[in-house]
């Protein structure tokens with residue numbers, strides 16, 4: 001039986017009083033009278049790990065989520081005691097453990113509560129499976145709100161929700177479907193402008209209750225394994241998220257083409273169809289970087305094979321597409337067809353790579369190819385073998401990206417839609433059943449795919465997309481939100497889900513634009529694409545059963561509007577790439593929900609329509625049919641309406657015009673936005689000059705601009721360019737300074753600086769500390785632009 005409430009269980013057991021504790025360099029071990037042990041480890045000044053065991057013995061410590069190279073170490077640790085508590089103080093917080101029952105409380109250095117145990121750790125023994133159901137409950141503070149938890153299709157603020165994590169193939173899921181494709185057992189709490197995070201690193205089915213069962217209690221529990229969680233202190237959400245992504249890892253930079261527009265369909269075949277779609281994009285001047293091959297490219301759905309009737313010469317096709325600026329991405333599923341004439345099957349069988357049931361037979365299940373066996377990706381030898389299978393597809397044929405699907409894992413026509421729970425897994429030497437391995441199966445598949453693609457595509461960068469994932473999986477792959485539906489509600493969901501994934505350490509995410517199931521109206525398609533160009537991953541995908549979803553299918557008006565937006569995405573690529581760089585370096589989410597952007601402003605706590613793209617652009621999709629505008633919240637500060645440069649003051653809700661060709665977009669005052677010219681695909685053109693859009697501010701603002709060769713690894717040898725622009729605006733003067741680091745030299749030599757919102761007439765100009773004329777800088781009054789050297793260090797415009 002699967003528990004799903006902690007109170008209704010009569011069998012709960014609790015720790016008793018403390019007998020003793022020991023303190024070594026970075027951890028403190030507590031032992032209670034009834035044999036419970038708590039091991040508390042300080043990892044960072046703002047991060048502490050809690051592990052509990054009920055019988056005095058800890059199992060081997062192993063985690064797929066934690067990045068081996070995660071930064072750790074702290075500046076200060078003090079352990080003291082008083083009559084009731086053991087008190088641990090770091091440079092950032094205080095942790096108190098009660099002598100009576102080892103309940104834990106976390107406090108700021110000033111003594112303000114951050115989060116305190118309610119019942120604290122408790123458990124229920126499971127005779128059926130062995131081990132325990134492990135549980136934790138914490139008191140929630142008044143006005144506390146909760147965020148995170150991966151791809152959940154529910155309100156952005158999780159207060160009042162109860163959710164569980166068990167990776168599930170949910171075709172045409174809906175709002176509030178409880179279990180979806182990914183398991184990210186990480187959330188953030190926020191109250192009194194204090195934020196903290198909890199990462200419950202347990203791969204069994206986990207459950208989270210945010211004041212649902214009891215108004216002032218938050219709890220989380222798992223159907224097995226250890227109570228093993230990390231507490232991360234803010235006080236800013238950005239501190240929490242950065243520390244969480246330090247712990248679970250960050251991806252490498254993707255090739256820039258992966259940030260372009262992608263077109264997908266289940267399925268484009270045969271070759272002539274793929275070519276037809278590709279040429280249509282070029283013919284209509286609609287930018288596109290990648291085209292996808294769904295399962296029908298294979299021979300009888302056998303992974304790593306080709307249907308030679310549809311695709312007689314894949315290498316030639318891939319090459320021709322590439323010459324036309326298209327990268328080919330191909331799907332690979334985990335199920336391997338039972339077929340002794342199929343080399344992949346034979347090899348895996350001979351080497352004992354397939355998952356087995358408890359009593360020895362292979363795990364057999366039906367998926368697209370018919371009856372299949374499934375590789376055990378939790379076995380390092382299997383992962384190594386699987387990564388080698390990409391030799392031909394990537395190394396020889398030249399496919400540039402791999403799409404992993406069905407890896408929850410999904411099985412058709414069986415109860416539970418997945419493996420039976422008795423299936424055995426290697427789990428990197430910690431042998432276990434599917435109860436423990438289920439939630440990381442997809443992640444380990446994507447990991448092994450990543451390694452294969454990286455190896456055979458080297459020195460180019462790999463691109464992987466997966467449906468299922470677990471915390472830490474962002475190190476290997478991007479993701480999408482699975483089989484959504486072409487409805488307005490799903491447009492709303494896509495917006496929330498992508499923001500939530502960004503807040504859960506998985507920024508490289510997108511939805512099937514237009515909806516996978518059913519068919520969108522031209523209006524819905526347009527509104528969805530207007531949102532989709534701001535998602536880190538931007539792909540149209542749909543199921544062929546429901547008709548066409550190429551941008552030209554909906555008529556001239558939709559084509560014109562959607563093209564304009566995809567062009568905008570291509571112009572903003574250097575800005576998006578910079579946001580990606582910040583994500584890779586600092587764990588900064590690429591989309592920032594308003595609560596993350598300004599947590600002090602309580603107006604933002606229940607907001608989810610609006611978000612910040614990168615760190616300077618505010619976006620708010622239109623999510624209803626037949627409207628000419630919408631109300632939206634403008635965060636505090638001053639913002640320029642992107643469409644007319646009108647400056648408005650935020651901290652309030654406003655009605656914003658948004659006829660079909662407009663999605664509300666605002667630029668933060670003081671921003672410098674780099675823009676490339678429109679291209680049909682990344683690196684189509686040699687860049688001769690690029691735009692820098694400057695938005696005047698009275699005061700100071702800095703903006704970053706990261707660039708490199710758009711692919712390859714030279715950036716790791718310092719061949720990148722990181723520009724920091726400092727803008728200082730006064731009533732009658734603008735000072736713009738640039739600081740540059742890195743050895744990359746962009747192909748262009750000048751910026752076209754476009755000025756927005758300058759409140760004075762420019763009378764004098766000082767360039768690199770010398771007075772020049774406006775003509776010297778080719779000032780264009782109509783555009784309000786001038787041309788400056790890309791490596792300029794200082795410009796003064798004086799009124």
Ligand code: MIG
Pocket residue numbers: 265266294295331405406467482483516541
């Ligand atoms: O059972 O490969 O979510 O994107 O097109 C359906 C066919 C299997 C589900 C994926 C979808 C993909 C489809 N797949």
